[in-house]
Amino acid sequence: MKLAIFDFDGTLFLEQTIPFFINEWENQGYPKGRLIMIKSKIIGLYLQHKLKLISRDVFRTKVIRFFPTIFTGMNKQEIIDYFSQAADNADQHFNQDIIRELRQAQADNFHTVLLSGCYTLFLDIIGEKLNIDTVLGTELYFNQQLKIDYLNINHINGSQKSSVIRDHFASHDINWEESRAYADSINDLGLLNMVGRPIAVKPDQELKRQALAQNWLVLE
DSSP states (O other): OOEEEEETBTTTBSSOHHHHHHHHHHHTTOOTHHHHHHHHHHHHHHHHHHTTSSOHHHHHHHHHHHGGGGGTTOOHHHHHHHHHHHHHHHGGGBOHHHHHHHHHHHHTTOEEEEEEEEEHHHHHHHHHHHTOSEEEEEOOOBOTTSOBOTTOOOOOOGGGHHHHHHHHTTTSOOOTTTOEEEEOSGGGHHHHTTSSEEEEESOOHHHHHHHHHTTOEEEO
16 A cells, blocks of 8 residues: 555644634634634744743644633534534635645545544544545544533644554555555644645745755755
């Protein structure tokens, strides 16, 4: 089996998902009061990141773990409904170059993988729309009352992606040399180094330097 692994934020999806989810919350007509706490917390974390008090991975992990508090009081179906509407509005933000790469990979019999730190409740819908074989992301678990278990959110950050892939496909015979991965961030370097054909997509400066030094394909 050969894999074609696609990162989501900044790669397949040209926006960052948390700001997108915030806009969706407003556009779908949910209570605006809840956004005040969410936005102020995220701004505080962003300032910590900019002051180099926390790394980019830690910043993203804290945001991913905190954002679901916006759903306080909502049950599982109500949360799914929110993500379903968001997924319907996500299409306009897809990177069409990567959609073409995805379609070509599917035509060439790659096993396609969507890998992201984003929530699987959202990614599963995207994966179904795009006929992606495997979706791996951050799970949101629910208690017996079908409310989110906020203490059990295990975010997949960039540095963990390679181990997540290896663990998930441990029982499969993977042709890593023929496999490919698409990502935009230096934090995804471990994932890109796993495969024989790494592709940097609209890469940040550090990843672009790495890609050019190793003669990887760069899609701007």
